[in-house]
Amino acid sequence: xNRNMKYIDDFRDPATARALVARIRRxxxxxxxxLMEVCGTHTVAIARGGIRPLxxxxxxxxxxxxxxxxxxxxxxxxxxxxxxxERGVLLAxxxxxxxxxxxxxxxxxxxxxxxxxxxxxxxxxxVSLAAATPEREVVFLGVGFETTxxxxxxxxxTAAERGAGNFxxxxxxxxxxxxxxxxxxxxDVAIEGFLCPAHVSVVIGSDAYRPVARRYxxxxxxxxxxxxxxxLGISMxxxxxxxxxxxxxxxxxxxxxPAGNRKAxxxxxxxxxxxxxxxxxxxxxxxxxxxxxxxxxxxxAERKFDxxxxxxxxxxxCRCGDVLxxxxxxxxxxxxxxxxxxEEPYGPCMVSSEGACAAYFKxxxx
Amino acid sequence: MCLGIPARIMDTGDGTAVVELGGVRREIxxxxxxxxxxxxxxxxxxxxxxxxxxxxxxxxxxxxFREIAEATDRLNS
Numbered sequence: 001x002n003r004n005m006k007y008i009d010d011f012r013d014p015a016t017a018r019a020l021v022a023r024i025r026r027x028x029x030x031x032x033x034x035l036m037e038v039c040g041t042h043t044v045a046i047a048r049g050g051i052r053p054l055x056x057x058x059x060x061x062x063x064x065x066x067x068x069x070x071x072x073x074x075x076x077x078x079x080x081x082x083x084x085x086e087r088g089v090l091l092a093x094x095x096x097x098x099x100x101x102x103x104x105x106x107x108x109x110x111x112x113x114x115x116x117x118x119x120x121x122x123x124x125x126x127v128s129l130a131a132a133t134p135e136r137e138v139v140f141l142g143v144g145f146e147t148t149x150x151x152x153x154x155x156x157x158t159a160a161e162r163g164a165g166n167f168x169x170x171x172x173x174x175x176x177x178x179x180x181x182x183x184x185x186x187x188d189v190a191i192e193g194f195l196c197p198a199h200v201s202v203v204i205g206s207d208a209y210r211p212v213a214r215r216y217x218x219x220x221x222x223x224x225x226x227x228x229x230x231x232l233g234i235s236m237x238x239x240x241x242x243x244x245x246x247x248x249x250x251x252x253x254x255x256x257x258p259a260g261n262r263k264a265x266x267x268x269x270x271x272x273x274x275x276x277x278x279x280x281x282x283x284x285x286x287x288x289x290x291x292x293x294x295x296x297x298x299x300x301a302e303r304k305f306d307x308x309x310x311x312x313x314x315x316x317x318c319r320c321g322d323v324l325x326x327x328x329x330x331x332x333x334x335x336x337x338x339x340x341x342x343e344e345p346y347g348p349c350m351v352s353s354e355g356a357c358a359a360y361f362k363x364x365x366x
Numbered sequence: 367m368c369l370g371i372p373a374r375i376m377d378t379g380d381g382t383a384v385v386e387l388g389g390v391r392r393e394i395x396x397x398x399x400x401x402x403x404x405x406x407x408x409x410x411x412x413x414x415x416x417x418x419x420x421x422x423x424x425x426x427x428x429x430x431f432r433e434i435a436e437a438t439d440r441l442n443s
Contacts, residue, residue: 019438122413254424
């Protein structure tokens, strides 16, 4: 075994997976238990691992809103494109943002039409890009959840330290617990347990879900992204249900802790301030966004270029919003697999590789 | 997007470290961690080590898997 696969392959053993599935089936009731995997990385792992059919009849896994690309509003894409077109800035972005549709275009289409858009692996690479192109303004498209927020914050702080005056960030950072509270209080979704994200939890700590567990009586288990992590997490949720308790447990204890990464949290508090923000397909969720703090106002592209991102709820046949809230399965959308396929996506859940629609389309699972 | 990959620290620098990711050596930022040493495992996301991986806790989880597998074998036999 390759040494670098050490903490991956250990968590994929098929015999243990069968044992966990048997244990889940023993603990399930007569009707399927409705659990939600909040995070898009879990959605992909569940689809790729064929976990949904293994649990059919015992557990219904609903896919949640934790796909940053899927919940980024079209107004954000439009604002980014306008910065490139009208202000001549060099846009730097994570690759999975390229195909997300704005109102009339996408970054990929604009890139094809000659707009200077660079794909970077890390926000730090965008700071280096700014240093290498001092004659250009570089705007990094800062999209993500708490996992990515410290990396974006770290890039902003690094740019401040280096005096990189030609670097800024168009922030579209969101926080997960606020979205979970919204879903927990929605009777149409009726969630009986949350499989909580692995790496968001590494940053914010598993204690961050205690209000959800306490206020709504919904069990929460933080689980890693490997198949055995997911199956054990589901099993722990069912055990809580069987005992009639709702608390926060942590399956991913090899990396996540109750308090989280305090240094990363301090960085987030320094660079960002909570704000209300719009989620594509869902609407505005109070306190669920992170805008750049006044201290780093010079690195805030919205303020620097007076280019506010406008959120407008979209009206179309696309039912990504209901998919993101776990109200319908992707295959229940009339566009799924017909007018909306990965090669020609209509909605954002089909664009991102970790979108629920793309995962269902690629791996099946309807 | 929140994918993070376990990687082993091969070398350390000033706020940075070198890890091996899929056979390729890459410099990452370790500004989110207090200290890192060569040989430790970290989770890398978007060019940043977001946390260390506890080998002890990993072993504890793997031991729990073995227990569950054995208990299932007993039930089935």
